[in-house]
Amino acid sequence: xxxxxxxxxxxxxxxxxxxxxxxxxxxxxxxxxxxxxxxxxxxxxxxxxxxxxxxxxxxxxxxxxxxxxxxxxxxxxxxxxxxxxxxxxxxxxxxxxxxxxxxxxxxxxxxxxxxxxxxxxx
Amino acid sequence: xxxxxxxxxxxxxxxxxxxxxxxxxxxxxxxxxxxxxxxxxxxxxxxxxxxxxxxxxxxxxxxxxxxxxxxxxxxxxxxxxxxxxxxxxxxxxxxxxxxxxxxxxxxxxxx
Numbered sequence: 001x002x003x004x005x006x007x008x009x010x011x012x013x014x015x016x017x018x019x020x021x022x023x024x025x026x027x028x029x030x031x032x033x034x035x036x037x038x039x040x041x042x043x044x045x046x047x048x049x050x051x052x053x054x055x056x057x058x059x060x061x062x063x064x065x066x067x068x069x070x071x072x073x074x075x076x077x078x079x080x081x082x083x084x085x086x087x088x089x090x091x092x093x094x095x096x097x098x099x100x101x102x103x104x105x106x107x108x109x110x111x112x113x114x115x116x117x118x119x120x121x122x
Numbered sequence: 123x124x125x126x127x128x129x130x131x132x133x134x135x136x137x138x139x140x141x142x143x144x145x146x147x148x149x150x151x152x153x154x155x156x157x158x159x160x161x162x163x164x165x166x167x168x169x170x171x172x173x174x175x176x177x178x179x180x181x182x183x184x185x186x187x188x189x190x191x192x193x194x195x196x197x198x199x200x201x202x203x204x205x206x207x208x209x210x211x212x213x214x215x216x217x218x219x220x221x222x223x224x225x226x227x228x229x230x231x232x233x
Contacts, residue, residue, distance in 0.1 A: 037222075046124070047159075047167065047210050049222035060220055096166055103173060107214050107222045108157050110178055112166040 002027040004097050004113040012091075012120050018084040022097030022113055029078050030055055035106035036080040038071060040093040041115070048093075052106055053080055087120045094118075125150065126211055126225035133231040139199040142228045144211030146192050150223055154214040156194040158187055161208045161227075170209070171196060198230070206232045 008020035029036060037052040051061035053071045061069050070083040095116050098109040127145040134140040156174050159167040169178055171187035186197045198205055211225040
């Protein structure tokens with residue numbers, strides 16, 4: 001059973017870079033066909049898809065965030081990571097990593113990390 | 123405003139059947155599968171329905187999903203107090219390079 005463990009700071013200063021990591025256990029990030037995803041939840045605005053990275057390394061980003069996002073794989077550590085630069089208060093949210101194991105469809109997220117509340121504040 | 127439109131709220135009494143709608147377009151719901159997620163306060167979303175109408179193991183059969191054209195629905199029958207949560211539909215959009223869309227969410231209240 002694939003499990004996802006998130007890590008990263010919960011407080012980031014405005015204009016700096018948010019960095020989060022998701023460690024995969026019970027499976028390999030290099031497994032054929034898998035997409036590894038980041039999603040965030042704004043309490044007042046609901047869920048927002050940030051982007052995902054294919055097992056091959058190809059990335060797909062939300063156009064509204066594309067200029068500020070980097071999602072990457074670290075195969076040696078079986079991890080994938082999110083970097084969001086030039087953050088503002090509007091980026092304050094709970095960030096989740098997620099993936100799909102039931103079907104090949106990348107948006108059918110049956111496995112989620114526990115979530116990380118990231119607050120952007122000086 | 124979300125591309126996938128859900129009612130902001132829904133309610134019912136214990137034992138009732140409640141339906142939550144999700145309206146999209148030909149490039150998203152009309153062309154891709156729909157999923158439903160349940161989110162309890164302070165917890166990660168949980169996949170409730172996938173591929174329009176399939177339930178993951180462990181999800182009670184009180185929850186069912188359907189899709190017709192560019193709309194989808196989640197039905198909860200035999201409503202229970204623990205069903206009080208936020209519910210989100212999701213799909214992909216072919217016109218936006220496969221971008222994943224979530225509905226705005228529906229707060230289900232058990233009266």
